[in-house]
Amino acid sequence: MRSKLEWRPARVIQIETPAEDVRAVTFAVEGLRSAFDPGSHTNIKVVIRGEPAIRTYTVLPSAPGTSTIAVKLHPNSRGGSAFIWGMAVGDETEMTEPENRFELSWRASRYLLIAGGIGITPIYGMAKALVGRGQSVRLIYGAKSRAQMAFADELGELLGDGLEAYIQDEGRTFDLATEFAALPADGEAYICGPHGLLEAARNAWRKSGRSMSRLRFEVFGDSGRFAEQPFSVTIPQYGRTFEVRADQTMLDALTEAGIDMVYDCRRGECGLCAVNIVDASAPLDHRDVFFSPEERHEGEKMCACVSRAVGGNVTIDTGYRLEARRV
Structure with missing residues (x-):
């Protein structure tokens, strides 16, 4: 908790x-x-x-x-x-009170900021802070259309040639491998955007051979693979099944029902809310950035705060033991 x-x-x-x-x-x-x-x-x-x-x-x-x-x-x-x-x-x-789990390190010789869509919100503040301290910074900003690029004009004035826009409707997409290759050895990248962009960045960063500690990210939204659907969750140790609405997370449904859960970030980053999957009658939509692609494919755990079943039922083990709580 x-x-x-x-x-x-x-x-x-x-x-x-x-x-x-x-x-x-x-x-x-x-x-x-x-x-x-x-x-x-x-x-x-x-x-x-x-x-x-x-x-x-x-x-x-x-x-x-x-x-x-x-x-x-x-x-x-x-x-x-x-x-x-x-x-x-x-x-x-x-x-x-605002709190921060997506902090700038202030240790790099150059910073690459990457934003996808509304993922510009933390990146916008980072860009202003870095420029204010005279740091070397480049921002690549992608959106479906120019009309959907929040703060683009202000960032253009702030960064000049250090800002590059990638508009999907104009056929432009990120070249992450080239961007990462241009960073010095002690450079860092900070990225916020949809799940697919995060996965692509992590894979390209690994292939570059750079330390994962110098890639920092924050995720939002859904995975883009499935539409929101209601599903049910069964917890054998409680002998109960719970309904999860389309507009609700598994974590919210369980905590609202009085089930003890461990959690913190609520964004699929820290892994504290991960539950063991006993059985699933439907595909699982993993939306976290905590587990590796291999771990998600194995289907043994899922982050209750963001991940879902695509309809049907999933049976889980929360890790709590009722006998231990009664001692």
């Missing part, structure tokens, strides 16, 4: 639209400290189908006492983005 989050009252004070289907919402947050590092994220309380829920978003560079998040209205959203898009100036909720 995770340590208790410290929630702070928050009120919407500004709403902007930096790109097609992207809304930037600024909150005045009570008791918020004045500064936080680029790549930080915050938790926010939302309401989905009339029920309270928690969603996590990157915090953009913000004025003291405020937190700004940029949210894409995603067709496969589990409800969080729809809630944020429905907010108006003056609306109130609660948010947590």
Whole structure:
């Protein structure tokens, strides 16, 4: 289980639209400290189908006492983005103090930043911080269309030739192997984007022979392989089966039902919420970046916070033993 989050009252004070289907919402947050590092994220309380829920978003560079998040209205959203898009100036909720698990090392001679779509949100803050400290930085930014590139104009002014846009509708895609080869030995790459981009980057980085400690990433969204579908989860040690809605994660469904779970990041990065798979009647959609492709193929474990069954039922072992809890 995770340590208790410290929630702070928050009120919407500004709403902007930096790109097609992207809304930037600024909150005045009570008791918020004045500064936080680029790549930080915050938790926010939302309401989905009339029920309270928690969603996590990157915090953009913000004025003291405020937190700004940029949210894409995603067709496969589990409800969080729809809630944020429905907010108006003056609306109130609660948010947590920003925390960072996607930190810049400040040790590299050159930085390569890679963003796919709304993955620009942590990368945008990193670019500003690196330029502000006079660091050598290049940003490659991919999106389906130019209209969907949030903060592109500002980043262009900031980075000049250090920014290169790759537009899918224009037939341009990343050449990761060439980008990685251009980095010096002590260079580092930071990447945020959809699951497929993360996998391609990890594979290209491994082939380059570079240390994996110098590739840092953050993932968001679905894998792109399957549409969201409801499924069920059976836990034999509890003798119960639980339903997981299409707009809900397995982790949320189980914790809401009172099942003890270990978890932390809720983004498929830390692996703490991984459960053992006993049996599955449907394909598994692994959306984490914790397990290797080989481990996902073996199908012995899955991260409850992001991964799903594609309909049907999956039987799992959470690792908890009821007998031990009764001692």
